[in-house]
Amino acid sequence: MFTIPRGRPGRRSWATVLALTTVTALALSGCAGDSDDQPTQSSGGRAPLLTFAVSAPATGMNPTTVNTAFASYALAAYEPLVYFGPGGVYQPALAESWEIAEGNTAISLRLRSGVTFADGSPVDAAAVKASLEYCGSSASINALALRDLDSIELTDDLSLTLRLKQANPLLLNMVSQELGCGMIISPAGLAQIDDLTVDSPSAGAGAYVYDPQQSVPGDTYTYTANPRYYDPSKQHFDKLVLKVMMEPQAALNALTTGQVDVATGSLATAQQAAQSQSVEMSWIPVVWAGLNLIDRDGALTPAMGDVRVRQAINYAINREAITQAILGDFGVPTSSPAAEGYDGWTAQAASYYSYDPTKAKALLVEAGYPDGFELPVATVAWGGLDVVTTALTPMLAEIGITMVVNTTTDEKAYADAATNRQASAVAVGYGSLPMFRMATDLVLPEARPFNGFGTDDPEAMALLQELRLAAPEQSAERAQALNTYLVEQAWFAPVMFTPILIYYRDGVTGVDLTGGRQTVSILDVALK
Amino acid sequence: MGRVVGRWFLTALPVVVVVSMLTFVLASLVPGDPARTILGINAPQEQVDALRQQLGLDLPLPQRYWDWLVAAAHGDLGRSITTRGSVAAELAGRLQVTLSLVVLGLIVIVLVGVGLGLISAIKGGWLGRAVDLLSLIGLAVPGFWLGLVLVAVLAVAVPIFPATGFVHFSDSPTGWAASMALPVLTLALTGTAGLAKQTRSSVLDELGKDYVRMLRARGLSERRVILLHVSRNAGAPIVTVVGLLFIGLVSGAVLLETVFVLPGLGSLTVAATKAHDIPVILGVTLILSFVVVTVNLLVEISYALLNPKVRT
Numbered sequence: 001m002f003t004i005p006r007g008r009p010g011r012r013s014w015a016t017v018l019a020l021t022t023v024t025a026l027a028l029s030g031c032a033g034d035s036d037d038q039p040t041q042s043s044g045g046r047a048p049l050l051t052f053a054v055s056a057p058a059t060g061m062n063p064t065t066v067n068t069a070f071a072s073y074a075l076a077a078y079e080p081l082v083y084f085g086p087g088g089v090y091q092p093a094l095a096e097s098w099e100i101a102e103g104n105t106a107i108s109l110r111l112r113s114g115v116t117f118a119d120g121s122p123v124d125a126a127a128v129k130a131s132l133e134y135c136g137s138s139a140s141i142n143a144l145a146l147r148d149l150d151s152i153e154l155t156d157d158l159s160l161t162l163r164l165k166q167a168n169p170l171l172l173n174m175v176s177q178e179l180g181c182g183m184i185i186s187p188a189g190l191a192q193i194d195d196l197t198v199d200s201p202s203a204g205a206g207a208y209v210y211d212p213q214q215s216v217p218g219d220t221y222t223y224t225a226n227p228r229y230y231d232p233s234k235q236h237f238d239k240l241v242l243k244v245m246m247e248p249q250a251a252l253n254a255l256t257t258g259q260v261d262v263a264t265g266s267l268a269t270a271q272q273a274a275q276s277q278s279v280e281m282s283w284i285p286v287v288w289a290g291l292n293l294i295d296r297d298g299a300l301t302p303a304m305g306d307v308r309v310r311q312a313i314n315y316a317i318n319r320e321a322i323t324q325a326i327l328g329d330f331g332v333p334t335s336s337p338a339a340e341g342y343d344g345w346t347a348q349a350a351s352y353y354s355y356d357p358t359k360a361k362a363l364l365v366e367a368g369y370p371d372g373f374e375l376p377v378a379t380v381a382w383g384g385l386d387v388v389t390t391a392l393t394p395m396l397a398e399i400g401i402t403m404v405v406n407t408t409t410d411e412k413a414y415a416d417a418a419t420n421r422q423a424s425a426v427a428v429g430y431g432s433l434p435m436f437r438m439a440t441d442l443v444l445p446e447a448r449p450f451n452g453f454g455t456d457d458p459e460a461m462a463l464l465q466e467l468r469l470a471a472p473e474q475s476a477e478r479a480q481a482l483n484t485y486l487v488e489q490a491w492f493a494p495v496m497f498t499p500i501l502i503y504y505r506d507g508v509t510g511v512d513l514t515g516g517r518q519t520v521s522i523l524d525v526a527l528k
Numbered sequence: 529m530g531r532v533v534g535r536w537f538l539t540a541l542p543v544v545v546v547v548s549m550l551t552f553v554l555a556s557l558v559p560g561d562p563a564r565t566i567l568g569i570n571a572p573q574e575q576v577d578a579l580r581q582q583l584g585l586d587l588p589l590p591q592r593y594w595d596w597l598v599a600a601a602h603g604d605l606g607r608s609i610t611t612r613g614s615v616a617a618e619l620a621g622r623l624q625v626t627l628s629l630v631v632l633g634l635i636v637i638v639l640v641g642v643g644l645g646l647i648s649a650i651k652g653g654w655l656g657r658a659v660d661l662l663s664l665i666g667l668a669v670p671g672f673w674l675g676l677v678l679v680a681v682l683a684v685a686v687p688i689f690p691a692t693g694f695v696h697f698s699d700s701p702t703g704w705a706a707s708m709a710l711p712v713l714t715l716a717l718t719g720t721a722g723l724a725k726q727t728r729s730s731v732l733d734e735l736g737k738d739y740v741r742m743l744r745a746r747g748l749s750e751r752r753v754i755l756l757h758v759s760r761n762a763g764a765p766i767v768t769v770v771g772l773l774f775i776g777l778v779s780g781a782v783l784l785e786t787v788f789v790l791p792g793l794g795s796l797t798v799a800a801t802k803a804h805d806i807p808v809i810l811g812v813t814l815i816l817s818f819v820v821v822t823v824n825l826l827v828e829i830s831y832a833l834l835n836p837k838v839r840t
Contacts, residue, residue, distance in 0.1 A: 057799050059566070059610050139579040141568045197612040216621055217613055218799055219694075219791030245692065246798065247786045253679050253691035254789065410560035411569050441570055449569060 047527050050237045053245040053254055053263035057218045061210050062196040063183035064140040071177055072522040076223045076240055078183035078204030081109060084176040086524055088516040094123055094184060103469055104167040111158040115230045117186035117205045125160040127187050134190055135181035142180025167468040169436050169475050207235045207523060219244055236526040255279055255503050262511055262525060265501025270330050273503050280504050284513035285332040285497035286339045287431045289388050292492050295424035296455040301375060304424045308367040310490030314353035315360035316399045322391045323496040332497045336487050339497055342516050343476045344435035344483035352487045360399045372400020378417035379427035381409050388495055389427045418449035431518055435479030439464050460485060532828045540821040551813040552593045555806050562609045562804040583609055596810060606807040615811040623815060625694055626792035630777045632708055633715030638770060641720040645727020659728055663721035671780045675714040675787040682710060692789035711788045715780060719773055726769045730762035763834045771827035775820055
């Protein structure tokens, strides 16, 4: 029966409460660092478990629909034809060799023999063809990768040739994991493609198999080693767990306390992670933030049709000050959209525009705009781009340019604002890519939403065509020529590269972001 | 009692339907296009339009809602727009996590809050003032922030509890208790003081009434007066607060699940809202609406048990 105690709890009562609390805490603390969660190296050379904290849930288990920013969800289970490996080197995967036709209009692939999907069916040329054709025709984020694909010819059971409608210097990129379609789906998976969701097992030939029974979609995605995988030496773990941690602090806490081995980092926690004794960090400044000066023919704002005005905007920006204020030590000022590590980058282009308001004013006077003008700008309320826009406003005002800012709140509104010819400049955050891919997104006259006024610059197109046709050994030179031209013509006003950060615990290897790779490949992660 | 339950049946269903309809309308009015989100910003508009058609997003809003309602009435909550997985399956696994958190939190809050409130009402003095102060702090401190502080102290600095994650009871009872400790503590710290204050206030109200003086004059012991009479009469407003508290805890769990990385309905709601995943948002709304109306029924039944006038 419930009784109300008379008087205050005695010393003995408090002692009992304290003892019970302590015992409970100690009992529970035994679970805080469950040894089963620690990836200790097993005797067979394969560690039992890797836990990787990612910042967003999977958009499916179909590699066609997986956002390649979170490619690990698919890559773990779907082997690509060609593997875009550490240092940006293409390695054989399902394809043991390849040959690119002169002029970059076709690629022939020779598949490994004896390789099977996880369900035991063979990985042959017919299966690869079916998977590629499905991906190219699907309503998915990755279908654009194969928009230039014209036909696929089977030479024999293990050989096929992909022919394109027009040249593409990134044919290997196209059939790697980088663009999604390169990860091959089995015929059985294609036959029930609508069921290839987070509720069903994966249907690839990857190093691991997705196990829905051990997964909680949206929270935990579990993969087990594929016993049929063709190269067991690449399977570093018995089990992979991708754990969704949307709150950056939660991811860092989990890493600090040993609950995860690798975590996607965030600017919000970067300083704390850098100071932590138990956390290692890898980061790459690669996402350029700034303005896309889209009205290059002066259709809406006549002044923007003059290259000197666009150059003046670039000279008016104090990139170092903005970068330091917003990103601290985790950003790099830039005048160029191509980041270091990518084919288009040159040191000269990266620092082409110094902060020089006097020169900027002189250029405006020279162009016939001594009193400046109004510049309609569309920005977005995410990714910190509105902050960058705010920082630019007083700098452009200093040379007489008044920014009239319209802030959008979602992708659709942003795409509309970038293409409806109501803004002459649009705030942009764009992850640097090989120059050809960037040019496809940003420079082609029909590229939307990033070339909203459809600028058709014959010189830029000529340089792009040269890049399109370039042999591998000439490709970087052509990419740099195109990037330099775009910088000189002030197509954009980049401000800084914002970072992609990865945190990991001591003893984890394979997490370096180098050679143009913006995401850690889960297949490279291993233990020392 | 029968009337209470009957009235509930008559009102619960319309409430759930109206809430789901409002949610559908509001979620549809939020700027953004799920098809554009899925395909990316540089997908051609024709492809976006094709996907909108495939997902049924091109249909008029009333028709989309009606289709969903009819399917839901048959137990089919549809598929997630983003993952194409079954909404019902996704909800089933997550409901128990959220309910674990909320029910455990509520039990702790009721035990400690009602206990503290009773003691402070009877003893008064510093304990009463402490309850007032704590309730103010509890109302002022955001659970999200408190959760981060507790993790920093009790998981990172002094590793007593796990910082994140959830363990199912069937997998490991102690692991489950450990995984729930900090989230429940966070809920309890922000909710207990308010209930304690309400309890104290209700009990003090009752203690000042004439019938209490009469009972004491008849020679009943203080314990009997409080346990058999005061607590019963003070119970009705407390039960109301507990009902509201439960609903508040469900809301609080949304953010806490993100902080503690618990696979509950809260974190699912956050992800679905970001992705404009209306079937998932509607599924969560439906489940939570049922939970809320059921809690309201339990509150009314408790009223009826505590106060005979309500039964008539």
